[in-house]
Amino acid sequence: xxxxxxxxxxxxxxxxxxxxxxxxxxxxxxxxxxxxxxxxxxxxxxxxxxxxxxxxxxxxxxxxxxxxxxxxxxxxxxxxxxxxxxxxxxxxxxxxxxxxxxxxxxxxxxxxxxxxxxxxxxxxxxxxxxxxxxxxxxxxxxxxxxxxxxxxxxxxxxxxxxxxxxxxxxxxxxxxxxxxxxxxxxxxxxxxxxxxxxx
Amino acid sequence: xxxxxxxxxxxxxxxxxxxxxxxxxxxxxxxxxxxxxxxxxxxxxxxxxxxxxxxxxxxxxxxxxxxxxxxxxxxxxxxxxxxxxxxxxxxxxxxxxxxxxxxxxxxxxxxxxxxxxxxxxxxxxx
Numbered sequence: 001x002x003x004x005x006x007x008x009x010x011x012x013x014x015x016x017x018x019x020x021x022x023x024x025x026x027x028x029x030x031x032x033x034x035x036x037x038x039x040x041x042x043x044x045x046x047x048x049x050x051x052x053x054x055x056x057x058x059x060x061x062x063x064x065x066x067x068x069x070x071x072x073x074x075x076x077x078x079x080x081x082x083x084x085x086x087x088x089x090x091x092x093x094x095x096x097x098x099x100x101x102x103x104x105x106x107x108x109x110x111x112x113x114x115x116x117x118x119x120x121x122x123x124x125x126x127x128x129x130x131x132x133x134x135x136x137x138x139x140x141x142x143x144x145x146x147x148x149x150x151x152x153x154x155x156x157x158x159x160x161x162x163x164x165x166x167x168x169x170x171x172x173x174x175x176x177x178x179x180x181x182x183x184x185x186x187x188x189x190x191x192x193x194x195x196x197x198x199x
Numbered sequence: 200x201x202x203x204x205x206x207x208x209x210x211x212x213x214x215x216x217x218x219x220x221x222x223x224x225x226x227x228x229x230x231x232x233x234x235x236x237x238x239x240x241x242x243x244x245x246x247x248x249x250x251x252x253x254x255x256x257x258x259x260x261x262x263x264x265x266x267x268x269x270x271x272x273x274x275x276x277x278x279x280x281x282x283x284x285x286x287x288x289x290x291x292x293x294x295x296x297x298x299x300x301x302x303x304x305x306x307x308x309x310x311x312x313x314x315x316x317x318x319x320x321x322x323x324x325x
Contacts, residue, residue, distance in 0.1 A: 042222035049223045049243050049305055056240075056304030063224045066248060076225045077247050092254045134256035137266065160315055165266060168315050170226045170246050170255075 040078045041067060076172045082128055092132070107135065111147055112183070114193040120181035121190060147194050223314055226250075228268050231311040234303060241305030244284075258286070268313040 041063040045052040050060070063077075070090070071083035084090050107126040114121045129138070142162060143150045150162070157164035157174055167174050174180075183189050226246030234241050249258070258264050263286065264271050271283065278285035278296050287293045294301070 041224065047222045047224060047227075049227055049229065049309065051240055051304060051306045054240055054300065054304055056300040056302075059301055060304060061248065063245075063247060066251060079247075081250070090251050092250060092252060094254045094257060132250075132255050134260065136261075137256060137259055169268075169313055170250070173225075 040064070073172065075176050081132075081171070085131055109195045111195055112191050112193050113148075113152065114185075120178065121183040121185060121193075122180050123183050123189075124180075226313070228313045229305055229309045229311050230273060231305065231309055232269070232272070233274060235307065239299070240303040240307060241309045241311070242302045243305045244302075262286075269311050 043064070044050045044060055044062055045057055050057055067077060067079050071080040071087060072078060073080040085092070107130045109126055111124040111126065112121055113124060139145050142165060143152075152162050156162045157167065160168055163180070164174055167180075172179060183191075224245060224247055228244040228246065229241050230244060231241035259266050262282070264283065273283045275296065277283055278288065281289055284302065285296060288296055288302075
């Protein structure tokens with residue numbers, strides 16, 4: 001599909017796209033509510049993956065048990081993983097390289113991205129990512145270490161590339177638009193595209 | 200033209216969001232390249248359980264798992280040798296490879312991979 005058309009479609013129709021997503025999410029809620037429990041996390045025996053007749057089912061931890069006490073979110077694992085770490089509820093370790101310390105090296109600068117579309121600007125927080133990831137998880141395979149050089153596009157993200165490699169599989173999904181598109185044009189925090197200090 | 204496009208997108212999104220086995224926990228990966236062929240249940244890997252304890256880089260590094268479901272050729276020999284799941288499931292960091300049922304817990308007949316929230320969401324899928 002022609003990338004330019006797609007791009008323009010998003011620029012012009014993001015409101016509509018969000019509306020459709022909202023509707024679809026609502027339909028999913030309805031479909032879910034007709035199921036057995038209104039629980040956020042499906043029991044393993046009913047998750048369509050685990051074998052309810054297998055011996056593992058009684059040994060494994062239920063997601064509701066493991067995740068229930070963490071800061072809540074409405075999407076993905078229903079957990080705000082950033083807050084889970086920043087509030088000290090969990091502190092995921094980097095066991096494989098004990099000599100290098102428990103945490104990957106931090107990269108501080110946040111990066112402001114501004115396609116001048118109808119969406120809010122994107123603020124990419126390096127620091128949040130380096131709490132979880134090594135530089136080599138992103139550089140140089142997915143992103144250049146030069147601001148603006150990676151040609152990041154929403155179409156690719158929705159397609160599971162770039163930010164969408166993780167956001168949509170393990171990190172919060174791309175339906176949560178404003179968590180990335182977090183800085184309104186003309187707001188107090190708005191800066192020109194490029195490296196930004198903490199807003 | 201534009202109306203048709205909108206309808207197509209609406210339809211695709213609606214179907215996409217309703218279709219998947221929506222109950223699997225977000226981030227769960229099925230590994231079943233060789234398990235079932237060799238008489239074992241498919242392996243279910245829960246990202247949520249592991250990321251409570253570990254950063255991503257523990258597993259996703261040169262010596263570990265490539266960040267693409269299905270792209271790693273994992274087998275029991277390597278696990279027992281301390282590679283892949285065996286980096287930790289070695290009776291030191293976590294329980295060892297003898298606890299078959301913990302990993303081989305999937306329903307028979309599952310195909311390998313991860314249920315991506317975005318796989319079917321975008322225009323790229325059309």
